[in-house]
Amino acid sequence: MSSLRRRLFLILMAATGLIWLCAVAWISIGSRSELEHVLDTRLQEAARMVHSLVMAGEHAPGGAAPALADTLPSTPLGYERQLSCQIWSFDGRLLARSSGAPDAALADESEGFSDHEVDGETWRVYTIVDPEKDVRVVVGDRIGLRDRLVRDLVAGLAAPALLAMPLLGLLIWWSLGRGLQPLNRAAKEIAAREGEDMRPVPPDGTPSEIQPLIGALNGLFAKVEAARAHERDVTAFAAHELRTPLAGLKTQAQVALATPDAATRENALRQIIVSVDRTARLVRQLLALARLDAGAAGAARETSIGALLREIVAAVPRPPGIRVTVDPALDAIVRPLDSDTLALVLRNLHENAVQHMVAGSIRWSVEDGARLVIEDEGPGIPGDELDLVRQRFYRGRTMAGPGSGLGLAIAETAAARLGARLDLANRADRTGLRAVVDLRHR
Amino acid sequence: MRILLVEDDPVLADGIRAGLALAGLTVDAVTNCADAQAALAGARFDALVLDLMLPDGSGLDVLAALRARRDATPVLLLTALDETTDRVRGLDGGADDYLGKPFDLDELAARLRALARRGGGRASPLLTHGGLTLDPATLSVSLAGHAVPVSRREFAVLAMLMERPGVIRSRGELEERLYGWQEEIESNTVEVYVHNLRAKLGRDAIETVRGLGYRLRGAA
Numbered sequence: 001m002s003s004l005r006r007r008l009f010l011i012l013m014a015a016t017g018l019i020w021l022c023a024v025a026w027i028s029i030g031s032r033s034e035l036e037h038v039l040d041t042r043l044q045e046a047a048r049m050v051h052s053l054v055m056a057g058e059h060a061p062g063g064a065a066p067a068l069a070d071t072l073p074s075t076p077l078g079y080e081r082q083l084s085c086q087i088w089s090f091d092g093r094l095l096a097r098s099s100g101a102p103d104a105a106l107a108d109e110s111e112g113f114s115d116h117e118v119d120g121e122t123w124r125v126y127t128i129v130d131p132e133k134d135v136r137v138v139v140g141d142r143i144g145l146r147d148r149l150v151r152d153l154v155a156g157l158a159a160p161a162l163l164a165m166p167l168l169g170l171l172i173w174w175s176l177g178r179g180l181q182p183l184n185r186a187a188k189e190i191a192a193r194e195g196e197d198m199r200p201v202p203p204d205g206t207p208s209e210i211q212p213l214i215g216a217l218n219g220l221f222a223k224v225e226a227a228r229a230h231e232r233d234v235t236a237f238a239a240h241e242l243r244t245p246l247a248g249l250k251t252q253a254q255v256a257l258a259t260p261d262a263a264t265r266e267n268a269l270r271q272i273i274v275s276v277d278r279t280a281r282l283v284r285q286l287l288a289l290a291r292l293d294a295g296a297a298g299a300a301r302e303t304s305i306g307a308l309l310r311e312i313v314a315a316v317p318r319p320p321g322i323r324v325t326v327d328p329a330l331d332a333i334v335r336p337l338d339s340d341t342l343a344l345v346l347r348n349l350h351e352n353a354v355q356h357m358v359a360g361s362i363r364w365s366v367e368d369g370a371r372l373v374i375e376d377e378g379p380g381i382p383g384d385e386l387d388l389v390r391q392r393f394y395r396g397r398t399m400a401g402p403g404s405g406l407g408l409a410i411a412e413t414a415a416a417r418l419g420a421r422l423d424l425a426n427r428a429d430r431t432g433l434r435a436v437v438d439l440r441h442r
Numbered sequence: 443m444r445i446l447l448v449e450d451d452p453v454l455a456d457g458i459r460a461g462l463a464l465a466g467l468t469v470d471a472v473t474n475c476a477d478a479q480a481a482l483a484g485a486r487f488d489a490l491v492l493d494l495m496l497p498d499g500s501g502l503d504v505l506a507a508l509r510a511r512r513d514a515t516p517v518l519l520l521t522a523l524d525e526t527t528d529r530v531r532g533l534d535g536g537a538d539d540y541l542g543k544p545f546d547l548d549e550l551a552a553r554l555r556a557l558a559r560r561g562g563g564r565a566s567p568l569l570t571h572g573g574l575t576l577d578p579a580t581l582s583v584s585l586a587g588h589a590v591p592v593s594r595r596e597f598a599v600l601a602m603l604m605e606r607p608g609v610i611r612s613r614g615e616l617e618e619r620l621y622g623w624q625e626e627i628e629s630n631t632v633e634v635y636v637h638n639l640r641a642k643l644g645r646d647a648i649e650t651v652r653g654l655g656y657r658l659r660g661a662a
Contacts, residue, residue, distance in 0.1 A: 237495075239522055240494075240495050240522035240543075241522075242522075243522035243542075243543040243544060244451045244454055244493075244522055244543055245451065245453065245454070246543065246544040247451075247454050247520070247522075247543035247544035247545060248451055248453035248454030248456075248457050249453075249544070250457075250544040250545070250546070250547075251454060251457030251458055251461050251544075251545075251547055252453065252456070252457040252460075254457075254461055254546070254547040254548075255457055255460040255461045255464065255547070258461070258464050258547075259460070259464055264460055267456075267460070268457065268460060271453045271456055271457065272453075274453060275453040278453075395497050
């Protein structure tokens with residue numbers, strides 16, 4: 001699980017570490033150049049000091065060498081014998097040297113600063129050439145020592161920083177916890193809700209960073225609530241649609257029992273049969289819708305649309321006045337489809353056409369190889385109701401027919417499940433409905 | 443009693459009409475709000491049986507329009523909804539009673555009789571005038587304590603005359619009560635029923651007002 005707190009902690013620690021590292025690098029480079037400057041100046045001073053001693057002493061070269069060491073400044077804190085001094089005659093003899101100074105020449109004849117390697121060590125030297133006295137004074141120190149000096153300086157800076165790092169980490173961790181508290185509060189509030197509670201989370205009091213999240217959550221709550229309201233509506237409709245035929249059945253049964261008249265009784269019994277058939281169909285449709293809503297899609301297999309249509313046409317009873325033609329071109333269309341779902345689409349469109357006609361012809365055909373078309377010669381649908389008829393239980397204002405108001409809703413839902421589109425329009429050439437199942441939208 | 447039924451389910455509407463006819467009630471049935479409004483504007487009914495979910499709207503709209511016209515016709519709602527809020531809305535909207543589907547035909551008839559009785563301002567379920575007593579629940583008639591057998595249609599004619607004793611009822615009103623709109627009216631049938639009633643209850647029980655109609659002879 002990715003924790004925002006851990007993520008922020010790592011980012012902050014990495015950033016802090018990087019900044020510290022940069023600071024250390026900067027300090028070490030800066031202090032090194034400063035140190036070089038200071039030490040070079042000291043070398044120069046020391047060389048002049050020794051030179052002036054040589055001038056003042058007028059001593060014979062070679063006699064003063066041991067005493068010379070004591071005149072040289074010594075550096076405390078383990079940096080003893082940092083400076084070494086040599087006095088050379090022009091003919092190349094070593095006249096004097098400080099204690100610890102190497103015997104080999106630290107420099108050649110050139111005057112001023114130079115670097116030289118002696119016995120595997122690199123020296124920084126300053127040379128004063130005095131032709132009058134016939135001497136060269138050479139003062140040098142080891143570069144290695146200089147490096148150590150810089151290292152010790154940087155280490156002195158870095159050690160407390162490294163010690164402070166865990167402390168800083170703790171502080172950051174704790175601050176993040178404090179800072180993220182409003183997020184935790186909002187999360188706790190949502191977590192503590194009842195499943196039924198779809199009230200929006202009040203945005204006040206939440207930090208602006210998580211307001212988009214709260215807004216999205218509230219949007220989701222509203223959507224879920226709307227879906228549930230829709231479900232309640234459908235349930236209420238279903239209750240109405242089932243109880244009305246039940247009331248009809250009971251009433252007709254009571255009439256059949258109570259009437260002394262044979263014709264009335266026979267009529268009542270016929271009505272009962274009609275009502276049972278219609279109710280059975282309604283139950284079948286409700287179950288089909290429930291299955292579609294549950295999203296239990298069947299497996300896709302190669303389906304011949306022509307063959308499927310012929311099965312459906314044969315299975316749906318129709319009055320003798322209605323002719324049905326199925327275009328042979330439909331037989332050529334074989335698609336990998338969930339055939340049960342496709343059958344729901346086609347059957348409900350077919351039943352819808354049959355229901356709204358007394359006589360005439362129903363024609364199934366195909367356009368562009370992928371648009372299944374059914375045209376009937378019924379009354380069509382008033383323009384302002386074309387969008388409403390796909391709603392569940394919508395039966396049209398003027399219809400008092402046997403329809404449940406579910407057929408087109410099922411066709412629409414099933415088509416959507418197949419990824420196809422259902423278009424409804426009134427026929428342009430005559431009255432009647434033209435429905436198109438467009439499989440290209442798959 | 444003449445009832446207007448507003449119900450879009452053909453089987454249920456047919457059953458209610460046949461069943462209420464057995465109970466001596468005449469039913470005119472319409473299937474949507476618009477037809478209900480037209481029927482209510484054109485005729486007087488003793489009670490209205492109203493389904494809530496209709497193809498062109500809600501029965502509550504019909505009810506609201508009715509009450510807005512100050513029409514006090516008793517209204518019984520047929521509802522398939524469990525929600526109490528719908529019943530409350532119906533009753534508060536001016537309905538007098540409601541029945542949940544599915545219901546019992548006898549209960550529907552009894553409730554309609556009760557509604558008509560209250561609508562007519564009577565406390566007793568029985569219609570009485572002189573020595574004559576009518577029980578709409580059992581379609582029975584008694585004269586001075588003795589039962590008099592009458593047919594359903596004879597009862598309907600007598601009941602209409604007894605609802606407002608002394609008021610003249612025209613032949614047209616009586617025919618409407620007998621048949622509603624859906625049935626074919628046979629000629630002279632009102633005269634036949636009145637003749638039969640006179641034979642059973644005495645020649646002077648029903649008075650013919652020439653050119654206007656019939657009324658019950660003055661109270662005893």
